[in-house]
Amino acid sequence: MYRRVFYASPDYIAFSRLSDGTYIDVNPGFERMLGYKRTEVIGRTSKEVGIWPESDAAQRTAYVEQLRKDGLVKDYPGRLRTSTGKIIDVEASANILEVDGELILVAIVRDVTERNRAEHELRDRETALRQLNETLEQRVQERTAQLRASETRIRSIFETSYQFMGLLAPDGTMLDANRASLESINAKLEDVTGRALWDTPWFTATPGMPEKIRASVAAVGKGESVRHEITVNLPAGVRTFDFSMRPILDAGGRVTAIVPEAVEITERRRAEDALRQAQKMEAVGQLTGGLAHDFNNLLAGIVGNLQLMRVRIGQGSTGSLPRYIDAAESIADRAAALTHRLLAFSRRQTLDPKITNVNRLVASMRELIQRTVGPGVQVHTELAADAWNTMCDAHQLESALLNLAINARDAMPNGGRLTIETTNSILYQAQAATQEGVSPGRYVTISVTDSGTGMPPEVMARAFDPFFTTKPIGQGTGLGLSMIFGFIKQSGGYVRLHSEPGVGTTVRIDLPMHGGEAQIDKSERKTATAVSAAASATVLLVDDEAPLRMLLAEILSGAGYAVIEAADGREGLKILQSPQHIDLLVSDVGLPGNMNGRQMADAARVLRPGLKVIFITGYAEHAALGNGQLDTGMQVMTKPFALDTFMAKVSESLDAGAVSQFTG
Ligand SMILES: Nc1ncnc2c1ncn2[C@@H]1O[C@H](COP(=O)(O)OP(=O)(O)OP(=O)(O)O)[C@@H](O)[C@H]1O
Numbered sequence: 219m220y221r222r223v224f225y226a227s228p229d230y231i232a233f234s235r236l237s238d239g240t241y242i243d244v245n246p247g248f249e250r251m252l253g254y255k256r257t258e259v260i261g262r263t264s265k266e267v268g269i270w271p272e273s274d275a276a277q278r279t280a281y282v283e284q285l286r287k288d289g290l291v292k293d294y295p296g297r298l299r300t301s302t303g304k305i306i307d308v309e310a311s312a313n314i315l316e317v318d319g320e321l322i323l324v325a326i327v328r329d330v331t332e333r334n335r336a337e338h339e340l341r342d343r344e345t346a347l348r349q350l351n352e353t354l355e356q357r358v359q360e361r362t363a364q365l366r367a368s369e370t371r372i373r374s375i376f377e378t379s380y381q382f383m384g385l386l387a388p389d390g391t392m393l394d395a396n397r398a399s400l401e402s403i404n405a406k407l408e409d410v411t412g413r414a415l416w417d418t419p420w421f422t423a424t425p426g427m428p429e430k431i432r433a434s435v436a437a438v439g440k441g442e443s444v445r446h447e448i449t450v451n452l453p454a455g456v457r458t459f460d461f462s463m464r465p466i467l468d469a470g471g472r473v474t475a476i477v478p479e480a481v482e483i484t485e486r487r488r489a490e491d492a493l494r495q496a497q498k499m500e501a502v503g504q505l506t507g508g509l510a511h512d513f514n515n516l517l518a519g520i521v522g523n524l525q526l527m528r529v530r531i532g533q534g535s536t537g538s539l540p541r542y543i544d545a546a547e548s549i550a551d552r553a554a555a556l557t558h559r560l561l562a563f564s565r566r567q568t569l570d571p572k573i574t575n576v577n578r579l580v581a582s583m584r585e586l587i588q589r590t591v592g593p594g595v596q597v598h599t600e601l602a603a604d605a606w607n608t609m610c611d612a613h614q615l616e617s618a619l620l621n622l623a624i625n626a627r628d629a630m631p632n633g634g635r636l637t638i639e640t641t642n643s644i645l646y647q648a649q650a651a652t653q654e655g656v657s658p659g660r661y662v663t664i665s666v667t668d669s670g671t672g673m674p675p676e677v678m679a680r681a682f683d684p685f686f687t688t689k690p691i692g693q694g695t696g697l698g699l700s701m702i703f704g705f706i707k708q709s710g711g712y713v714r715l716h717s718e719p720g721v722g723t724t725v726r727i728d729l730p731m732h733g734g735e736a737q738i739d740k741s742e743r744k745t746a747t748a749v750s751a752a753a754s755a756t757v758l759l760v761d762d763e764a765p766l767r768m769l770l771a772e773i774l775s776g777a778g779y780a781v782i783e784a785a786d787g788r789e790g791l792k793i794l795q796s797p798q799h800i801d802l803l804v805s806d807v808g809l810p811g812n813m814n815g816r817q818m819a820d821a822a823r824v825l826r827p828g829l830k831v832i833f834i835t836g837y838a839e840h841a842a843l844g845n846g847q848l849d850t851g852m853q854v855m856t857k858p859f860a861l862d863t864f865m866a867k868v869s870e871s872l873d874a875g876a877v878s879q880f881t882g
């Protein structure tokens with residue numbers, strides 16, 4: 219049985235003599251493990267066979283020492299060399315037996331190379347995993363630190379900026395605000411977060427501002443960017459800002475946040491004002507020379523006349539005195555006019571507004587203007603029959619017209635034609651919006667046109683500037699147009715300039731209409747109505763802009779027409795398809811709903827062939843009319859138009875042939 223174990227064991231079992239270490243016997247496990255034949259090793263020592271690697275000598279010594287001392291070793295880890303020189307890991311157990319009085323060493327050795335390798339591998343893999351884990355952790359830490367650093371950087375830019383910056387939810391709720399902005403209202407972040415932007419102390423102390431901001435936020439919430447100059451009351455006083463709000467959009471174009479930003483420009487504005495004031499003073503300085511010259515001339519004229527009077531009185535001839543008095547007075551008047559213009563320019567004149575009839579005013583000045591411009595210039599007046607009144611200082615308006623006439627005269631040294639025209643006009647919303655400070659409404663217009671030299675663009679650009687003149691010193695002060703501008707603006711109107719070099723210049727003054735009822739004598743109105751030929755005709759008026767429709771209706775019925783009104787194409791067509799008697803259709807082209815004026819008229823003409831039509835159109839709607847290809851009996855008027863022109867077109871249209879009637 220022992221023998222069987224000896225032969226069958228996978229471990230190696232070796233017997234050797236303890237005294238000299240020679241092998242007595244080894245089992246097949248030995249042969250397999252170390253590659254030596256049994257016969258090769260018996261009778262030799264392990265040293266002689268060479269199963270111990272040289273490098274492990276110390277280990278072998280320790281093994282033998284322990285064996286000598288304790289009489290046995292157990293699971294001793296070591297390494298052995300095979301016959302081919304390969305080193306294998308082993309675990310050795312040994313003890314000493316006494317057989318027949320001789321001490322025999324029994325060694326059982328197990329090859330653990332594979333086991334160790336597997337263990338190593340496992341350990342290596344664990345180490346690698348641990349390292350990977352550590353690296354990952356480190357990476358995450360690094361990245362977090364980087365993010366934190368970049369957030370700190372951005373945050374510090376945000377916090378230390380002098381600009382006011384913040385962050386809003388798309389509905390305007392405050393999410394964040396930087397230090398500068400919070401300091402300006404002496405607030406802490408938690409005082410403002412969660413509130414609507416317009417409901418914060420930046421805006422609530424300024425009347426009207428919260429509404430404005432609320433409207434802006436709504437616009438930005440829809441994806442727009444806004445930017446305005448705003449002036450607000452802050453604890454530190456009234457401050458002006460360049461204020462903007464930008465939407466932040468996600469990939470799908472949705473607004474995810476709003477960034478409000480404000481840069482204070484109070485100081486800049488102040489500096490600009492100061493500069494402007496300084497420039498004005500400089501210009502005033504330049505002017506003084508010219509003015510002193512003018513005044514000296516005028517004074518010389520007055521003094522000269524006084525001296526002549528003294529001489530004549532000395533001579534006892536008093537008959538010529540009135541002439542000198544007249545002369546002196548007229549020169550004094552010119553001096554007074556000069557100071558008046560200076561006052562007008564400095565806007566320190568007190569205006570005396572009265573209801574003024576511009577037609578009468580122009581008519582009364584005709585003589586004076588003709589005399590001022592001289593016989594070389596023909597003066598024409600074209601006055602609107604029913605010109606509206608305006609509320610303004612009539613004397614100033616006269617002075618303005620005279621100034622324009624003098625400008626025209628100066629532009630026509632070789633004579634020419636001066637036309638003064640009055641018209642009633644309506645300014646539409648869309649046109650008003652294109653000009654700063656102009657509101658839509660009814661205006662009475664005075665145009666002064668000359669056939670003079672005209673102005674090159676660079677002169678036109680500066681013509682309204684105070685003290686800008688192209689005339690020699692002593693002849694022009696450059697205050698004429700700036701005074702007119704100041705006065706007309708003060709009166710709620712505006713001035714426009716059209717000029718073409720070599721052709722001439724038109725200055726157009728629009729003054730707001732005053733009151734609904736033009737103050738024209740009853741007798742005058744009667745004659746005006748009497749001239750309308752087809753004044754009993756019926757006009758269907760279709761326009762969605764109620765004020766304009768009412769105005770046209772008022773004027774048409776004032777002239778004796780019967781007027782039916784409709785606000786859109788559908789309503790208009792309903793009337794046109796009824797048996798109602800209609801002589802003329804006046805329709806806006808752009809109408810709400812899905813039927814424009816042209817389509818309505820075309821549909822109406824199916825039942826009323828030859829129906830007379832006047833289209834009113836804004837420039838943009840021309841396309842709807844089909845490039846000006848209009849059927850007979852159809853006419854078009856482009857906004858804006860003078861009411862006279864409109865009335866003329868109406869009666870012209872009605873006079874042109876028979877009025878077609880309902881045939882359906
Ligand atoms: N009708 C015009 N035709 C051509 N140029 C004109 C006309 N009106 C004004 N200008 C130009 O605009 C300038 C400024 O006109 P403005 O009336 O303000 O001053 P002025 O006529 O030069 O001097 P002032 O009116 O004070 O005597 C003129 O010097 C001239 O160059």
Ligand SMILES: [Mg+2]
Nearest residue numbers: 621625698699
């Ligand atoms: Mg002038």
